[in-house]
Amino acid sequence: MHCGCVPSSYWLPGLAFPDWAYKAESCPGSRQIQLWHFILELLQKEEFRHVIAWQQGEYGEFVIKEPDEVARLWGRRKCKPQMNYDKLSRALRYYYNKRILHKTKGKRFTYKFNFSKLVFVNYPFWDMRCPTQPVLMGNNICRSPVSPPGVQRELLQNTILAHKLLANQLACRRMIHSPLDYTRCLDRKSSSINRESYMNSGCHIGFHDGSVPVPSPPTYISPTRFASPLSRSFPPAPITALSGSAEWQLGPSPLSHLNQSLLSLEEPIQNLREQGISSHLPSRLFSSQSLGQLPLQSKEALAFLPPLSELKGQLEICRAPSSVKLDPDAELRSLEQQNVHLDFHGTDKTPSSPHAKQTSQIKQPISSNKLSAGSSPNWLLKPT
DNA sequence: ATCGGAAAGT
DNA sequence: ACTTTCCGAT
Numbered sequence: 002m003h004c005g006c007v008p009s010s011y012w013l014p015g016l017a018f019p020d021w022a023y024k025a026e027s028c029p030g031s032r033q034i035q036l037w038h039f040i041l042e043l044l045q046k047e048e049f050r051h052v053i054a055w056q057q058g059e060y061g062e063f064v065i066k067e068p069d070e071v072a073r074l075w076g077r078r079k080c081k082p083q084m085n086y087d088k089l090s091r092a093l094r095y096y097y098n099k100r101i102l103h104k105t106k107g108k109r110f111t112y113k114f115n116f117s118k119l120v121f122v123n124y125p126f127w128d129m130r131c132p133t134q135p136v137l138m139g140n141n142i143c144r145s146p147v148s149p150p151g152v153q154r155e156l157l158q159n160t161i162l163a164h165k166l167l168a169n170q171l172a173c174r175r176m177i178h179s180p181l182d183y184t185r186c187l188d189r190k191s192s193s194i195n196r197e198s199y200m201n202s203g204c205h206i207g208f209h210d211g212s213v214p215v216p217s218p219p220t221y222i223s224p225t226r227f228a229s230p231l232s233r234s235f236p237p238a239p240i241t242a243l244s245g246s247a248e249w250q251l252g253p254s255p256l257s258h259l260n261q262s263l264l265s266l267e268e269p270i271q272n273l274r275e276q277g278i279s280s281h282l283p284s285r286l287f288s289s290q291s292l293g294q295l296p297l298q299s300k301e302a303l304a305f306l307p308p309l310s311e312l313k314g315q316l317e318i319c320r321a322p323s324s325v326k327l328d329p330d331a332e333l334r335s336l337e338q339q340n341v342h343l344d345f346h347g348t349d350k351t352p353s354s355p356h357a358k359q360t361s362q363i364k365q366p367i368s369s370n371k372l373s374a375g376s377s378p379n380w381l382l383k384p385t
Numbered sequence: 386a387t388c389g390g391a392a393a394g395t
Numbered sequence: 396a397c398t399t400t401c402c403g404a405t
Contacts, residue, residue, distance in 0.1 A: 033395080035397070081399070092398055094388065109386070 036092050037101050037114070039075055049074075059105075061114035068110055 043049045044063055052070045056062035065071050068086035076084025093112060096102035105111040 033397075079398085084399080088399055088401090090387075091389085091400080095398075097388095104387080106387095 034078060036075065036089070037096060039078060040071075041114075043071065043074065056105075056108075056111060059113065062105055063112060063114070064108070065110040065112075 040053070040063070043053045044055055052067045052074070053063060053065050056064050065086075068089075072084050072086045072089045075089055076082055093102055097104070100115050102112050102114055105113050
């Protein structure tokens with residue numbers, strides 16, 4: 002990776018890293034690559050399979066097959082010729098407390114990523130096709146016939162966390178910029194976007210089509226409040242509701258945060274429906290109650306988000322003033338009372354009436370539980 | 386091999 | 396902050 006501070010994220014087939022993860026030594030001002038980025042990078046490349054590889058069957062677990070070689074590669078990258086596995090492993094051990102990695106006890110040179118942490122701060126969209134090799138989801142989110150046999154809990158959790166992240170990002174409308182804005186800011190400094198903060202934001206969301214790397218992701222959501230990849234607190238700050246002028250303070254619990262993020266998503270989604278451009282939108286918001294034994298609060302409600310291809314439009318709508326007022330308390334109560342299930346297939350071909358209240362979306366439970374444990378959810382299928 | 390304290394480096 | 400370096404303990 003060169004280091005001309007290029008706008009694009011670094012795109013490998015299936016995995017994007019934020020730019021700052023690829024700072025080269027000669028690029029002043031940007032960050033050094035971190036070891037776990039480097040590890041992920043190696044894991045992603047075929048040519049290092051014999052050196053380091055994902056452990057089949059255990060999501061996020063990897064084996065360092067040739068410790069000395071990995072250390073050598075790491076030392077080369079960091080210009081530390083004296084690097085060895087003893088030192089490298091010390092660095093890995095520092096990740097334990099940061100919840101980035103943990104050791105798989107009893108297995109030599111085997112570690113495991115805590116992806117649930119990583120995902121929602123850095124990798125918002127993971128493909129669910131390959132349980133052991135996380136892949137960025139993109140435009141194909143609605144195209145691929147994705148129905149992993151027995152979706153692993155962590156993957157599902159990651160996806161949910163990713164949705165949390167995006168929900169929160171959507172809620173932070175003032176932090177969202179279009180790629181157009183960004184292109185402009187590359188050419189001139191007159192843009193309102195601070196380029197440096199953009200580059201350091203650490204969370205560029207983009208597309209890839211599933212088979213070839215996309216040179217330039219068409220959509221960015223950035224900068225985010227999650228500038229630090231390891232920022233402890235999620236969410237770190239109050240979000241701003243999209244709907245009205247009222248600022249919703251985050252409650253103390255993740256549940257209330259999530260509900261608020263969910264609620265703030267409802268209106269833009271509803272608006273999209275009313276404009277008849279909702280082909281990819283979820284027809285329901287759902288709660289993880291329908292998701293089996295996820296290690297999540299059972300009442301956590303989630304928004305099934307549209308593909309990124311519609312995000313921009315959605316964001317435009319986010320900026321539009323709203324006539325509909327949300328009542329957070331009432332919505333929260335409603336969510337708690339209702340066991341709302343997700344209807345994966347039901348495309349809302351018929352746009353809701355322009356005067357429909359968005360509360361109607363979440364007050365209609367779907368009878369079948371389509372994400373019960375053990376089933377093969379096809380919630381990434383494009384509704385046609 | 387693995388762990389984690391300590392200190393020093395960037 | 397994130398290692399790198401060193402090292403005694405397990």
